[in-house]
Amino acid sequence: MKSKVTGGFFLVVLLTAAIVFYLVQKTPAPASIGRSADTVRVIAADTMPAAPPKIIYGINIDSLDVIENVIRPNQFLGEILSKHNVSDREIHELSQKSREVHDVRKLVSRKKYTLLCSRDSIQKVQYMIYEPSNTEYVIYKIKDSIEVLRQVRKIDTIRSQAAGIIESSLWETMTNAGTDPLLIHALSEVFAWQVDFYRVQKGDKFKVIYEKLLVEDQPVGIGKIIGAYFNHFGNDYYAIYFDQGNGISYFDEKGQSLQKQFLRAPLKYNRISSRYTRRRFHPVLKRYKAHLGTDYAAPTGTPIRSVGDGIVEEARYAKYNGRYVKVRHNSVYTTQYLHMSGFASGIRKGARIKQGQVIGYVGSTGLANGPHLCFRFWKNGQQVDALKVELPPSEPVTEKYKAAYEVIKEAIISNLNKIDYSTGEEETLATSKQL
Numbered sequence: 001m002k003s004k005v006t007g008g009f010f011l012v013v014l015l016t017a018a019i020v021f022y023l024v025q026k027t028p029a030p031a032s033i034g035r036s037a038d039t040v041r042v043i044a045a046d047t048m049p050a051a052p053p054k055i056i057y058g059i060n061i062d063s064l065d066v067i068e069n070v071i072r073p074n075q076f077l078g079e080i081l082s083k084h085n086v087s088d089r090e091i092h093e094l095s096q097k098s099r100e101v102h103d104v105r106k107l108v109s110r111k112k113y114t115l116l117c118s119r120d121s122i123q124k125v126q127y128m129i130y131e132p133s134n135t136e137y138v139i140y141k142i143k144d145s146i147e148v149l150r151q152v153r154k155i156d157t158i159r160s161q162a163a164g165i166i167e168s169s170l171w172e173t174m175t176n177a178g179t180d181p182l183l184i185h186a187l188s189e190v191f192a193w194q195v196d197f198y199r200v201q202k203g204d205k206f207k208v209i210y211e212k213l214l215v216e217d218q219p220v221g222i223g224k225i226i227g228a229y230f231n232h233f234g235n236d237y238y239a240i241y242f243d244q245g246n247g248i249s250y251f252d253e254k255g256q257s258l259q260k261q262f263l264r265a266p267l268k269y270n271r272i273s274s275r276y277t278r279r280r281f282h283p284v285l286k287r288y289k290a291h292l293g294t295d296y297a298a299p300t301g302t303p304i305r306s307v308g309d310g311i312v313e314e315a316r317y318a319k320y321n322g323r324y325v326k327v328r329h330n331s332v333y334t335t336q337y338l339h340m341s342g343f344a345s346g347i348r349k350g351a352r353i354k355q356g357q358v359i360g361y362v363g364s365t366g367l368a369n370g371p372h373l374c375f376r377f378w379k380n381g382q383q384v385d386a387l388k389v390e391l392p393p394s395e396p397v398t399e400k401y402k403a404a405y406e407v408i409k410e411a412i413i414s415n416l417n418k419i420d421y422s423t424g425e426e427e428t429l430a431t432s433k434q435l
């Protein structure tokens with residue numbers, strides 16, 4: 001609440017200052033002396049500048065017609081422009097000139113474009129502006145000379161906050177509060193190991209301070225989460241953003257990392273016989289195929305361990321995978337273990353397992369030409385290379401950074417505590433800008 005009041009107050013001060021400044025600059029001093037209030041108003045109106053020119057994409061559109069549309073599937077630049085009286089010669093020159101700036105053959109369907117046309121009977125396009133993303137646009141200038149310009153918009157970062165008490169689902173609670181779905185996603189990554197986002201229940205509460213990214217006052221995404229609080233099954237969890245020189249990580253009140261480390265490998269292996277690749281020659285199928293896992297060659301019967309705590313999502317046989325186990329660690333990470341000769345006892349769907357627990361044994365069931373473990377790793381539903389996936393550091397705050405961490409932690413927790421659940425989303429005044 002306090003920041004809102006302060007914000008409003010500042011706005012009033014700023015506006016007052018701006019009006020005073022404007023009047024001092026623009027009002028001819030003699031006119032306002034010794035006249036009635038009515039006269040002053042008339043004179044002030046007379047001296048008001050003309051309406052400012054209308055400018056979009058840095059172009060004055062006072063004498064142009066604006067047509068906005070989106071690219072249709074398989075639509076080309078030439079097709080759009082020729083309908084608006086741009087000649088083939090001009091289109092050709094445009095595609096030549098755009099080569100280094102932007103590939104005109106790669107217009108993406110459903111992306112926005114704007115045509116600025118002459119306000120006459122010909123309605124010829126003077127400019128076309130194509131927006132491949134929220135943060136950039138390309139200007140094709142067809143007036144006088146032909147030019148192609150790519151512009152990157154300035155991204156403003158403002159500090160924002162959100163809070164809520166779960167009524168039905170996390171999704172509903174956050175969307176009702178007007179929260180960006182990207183924030184839910186970011187929050188689930190921060191608390192991946194503490195809060196089971198699949199089991200968020202009625203009465204769970206959250207507060208979050210984060211960076212909101214804006215382009216021309218429109219939200220385009222979120223930056224980092226600065227601090228967050230989650231009350232899950234009655235337990236308090238804090239996440240404090242802190243970088244002690246080895247990358248962004250989140251820590252709790254005691255300075256422990258919220259990130260848990262996975263085991264480096266799920267077994268003792270002889271060698272890695274095949275790595276994660278989008279294209280490899282399959283030894284059994286004899287054709288090129290993506291291999292979205294890491295193959296560890298090891299003797300039949302070698303114990304296979306879960307790389308982290310989790311719940312067995314699947315433990316069954318399939319034609320290609322053979323006997324396999326899939327473990328969901330949390331709402332972000334899932335791992336899968338293929339071609340097993342057998343499962344360890346107690347490994348069945350729904351079983352809770354600990355990091356390092358034996359879940360099965362190396363074999364060559366399914367599509368395999370020798371005993372090995374094919375290990376697969378998912379992050380946010382996408383298969384990634386387990387050997388390359390970047391995981392946040394998991395070490396606690398070190399002695400060297402303890403004092404610095406304490407200061408930041410106190411400030412963030414105190415700010416989190418000030419957030420009122422009923423206020424929902426509210427922007428604070430602290431802003432920073434980045435390009």
Ligand SMILES: [Zn+2]
Pocket residue numbers: 274291293294295373374375
């Ligand atoms: Zn494999």
